[in-house]
Amino acid sequence: MIEIRDKIYWVGVKDWELKKFHGEEYSTHRGSTYNSYLIKDKKIALVDTVWTPFHEGFVEQLDKEVGLANIDLIVVNHTEQDHAGSLLYLMEKIPETPIYCTKNGAAMIKGHFHKDWNFNIVKTGDSVELGDYKLVFVEMPMLHWPDSMATYVAGASVLLSNDAFGQHYASPYLFNDLVDQGELFQEALKYYANILTPFSDLVKRKISEIKSLNLPIDMIAPSHGIIWRENPLQIVEKYELWASGYHEGTALVLYDTMWGATKKMALSIAKGLENKGVGSKVFNLAKIDKNDVVTEIFKAKGVIVGSSTINKGILSATAAILEIVKGLRFKDKVGGAFGSYGWSGESPKLVEEHLRDAGFEILLDPVKMKYDPTPEDLKECEAFGEQFAAAMKEQLQ
Numbered sequence: 103m104i105e106i107r108d109k110i111y112w113v114g115v116k117d118w119e120l121k122k123f124h125g126e127e128y129s130t131h132r133g134s135t136y137n138s139y140l141i142k143d144k145k146i147a148l149v150d151t152v153w154t155p156f157h158e159g160f161v162e163q164l165d166k167e168v169g170l171a172n173i174d175l176i177v178v179n180h181t182e183q184d185h186a187g188s189l190l191y192l193m194e195k196i197p198e199t200p201i202y203c204t205k206n207g208a209a210m211i212k213g214h215f216h217k218d219w220n221f222n223i224v225k226t227g228d229s230v231e232l233g234d235y236k237l238v239f240v241e242m243p244m245l246h247w248p249d250s251m252a253t254y255v256a257g258a259s260v261l262l263s264n265d266a267f268g269q270h271y272a273s274p275y276l277f278n279d280l281v282d283q284g285e286l287f288q289e290a291l292k293y294y295a296n297i298l299t300p301f302s303d304l305v306k307r308k309i310s311e312i313k314s315l316n317l318p319i320d321m322i323a324p325s326h327g328i329i330w331r332e333n334p335l336q337i338v339e340k341y342e343l344w345a346s347g348y349h350e351g352t353a354l355v356l357y358d359t360m361w362g363a364t365k366k367m368a369l370s371i372a373k374g375l376e377n378k379g380v381g382s383k384v385f386n387l388a389k390i391d392k393n394d395v396v397t398e399i400f401k402a403k404g405v406i407v408g409s410s411t412i413n414k415g416i417l418s419a420t421a422a423i424l425e426i427v428k429g430l431r432f433k434d435k436v437g438g439a440f441g442s443y444g445w446s447g448e449s450p451k452l453v454e455e456h457l458r459d460a461g462f463e464i465l466l467d468p469v470k471m472k473y474d475p476t477p478e479d480l481k482e483c484e485a486f487g488e489q490f491a492a493a494m495k496e497q498l499q
């Protein structure tokens with residue numbers, strides 16, 4: 103139990119060993135934390151719990167620190183298992199304790215735990231007096247589930263923001279001013295790119311709604327990763343930027359290959375981009391972590407994707423990434439497609455269709471080469487890269 107502000111304690115868990123989250127969907131190279139907060143005012147409130155595998159240690163620790171029977175209320179900002187997973191075990195011990203959550207939250211707690219506890223449904227602006235502090239609730243539907251909300255601790259100027267502004271980042275430290283800034287922003291951006299991108303319009307609207315309330319915010323304490331106490335609004339400003347068709351003006355060449363032909367094409371396309379002054383990164387989709395590539399796509403303006411043709415289709419690693427990209431609905435990106443083939447050559451056109459479906463503007467017709475590309479073929483790929491760079495630069499003006 104660590105005091106993060108007068109009478110407010112972090113009672114979470116650091117998960118150093120976590121390597122994958124959401125099943126296999128999200129890589130956590132730096133582990134994660136499940137942040138639960140305890141407010142020991144005249145009334146005692148617990149805000150969020152920790153992921154199910156940690157329930158016993160978490161509840162025992164709480165019992166030791168405050169005595170479970172002394173907890174007056176529980177706030178469930180979000181019902182996903184990483185935050186509400188310990189609820190079942192906790193509620194077995196204190197079954198009458200009121201739970202404050204949104205209407206969707208109550209339905210989803212029932213969906214997960216099949217229990218009808220003492221739910222207190224809250225809407226934006228509803229509040230609970232704790233003594234010196236008051237909890238004020240702010241609904242955040244679809245940031246990132248229909249039940250999501252944030253809890254503002256009036257009197258302490260602390261926003262318990264749940265998944266918003268979080269990062270999968272275990273660190274010896276709890277606060278933003280103490281950690282490596284490169285690591286912190288890398289993880290915060292990766293989290294935004296992989297989880298929040300589809301909800302960018304909602305992010306912008308919610309931020310302006312919260313800003314219009316003119317609440318003093320001295321600390322933003324999310325449910326994963328470190329707590330923003332030094333200039334906490336810097337992460338809000340980043341979210342505004344990331345939610346507005348963010349890119350760093352670079353290009354990305356992604357490819358997948360069986361015998362190396364499409365790789366040669368990828369490298370020549372990257373050379374063409376470079377000839378025209380557009381920096382690019384080149385990745386083999388079968389070898390790069392899928393969340394890292396999503397993060398790179400988020401940062402790029404132009405994304406050129408190549409796959410050779412297999413059984414009239416595209417290679418499996420390319421297909422997997424294209425499926426993820428479609429769901430994320432990136433904004434203001436431009437794209438192109440390429441690939442080697444043997445006889446029928448469907449793949450580049452299919453890649454192009456996937457990119458179009460995902461909302462990319464296609465700048466050029468796809469380029470495809472039969473079997474291993476000749477030096478002339480590679481010159482053509484280089485020219486493709488140059489033309490792509492010119493068209494992309496035009497868009498950036």
Ligand SMILES: Cc1cc2nc3c(=O)[nH]c(=O)nc-3n(C[C@H](O)[C@H](O)[C@H](O)COP(=O)(O)O)c2cc1C
Pocket residue numbers: 358359360361362363364365409410411412413414415442443444445446447448472473474
């Ligand atoms: C299992 C297998 C299936 C293939 N299916 C097709 C196909 O349906 N149509 C086609 O045009 N080429 C097909 N090819 C040929 C490859 O697309 C061709 O060899 C290409 O040059 C491979 O490029 P890469 O080295 O970048 O993978 C197939 C090759 C393999 C190994």
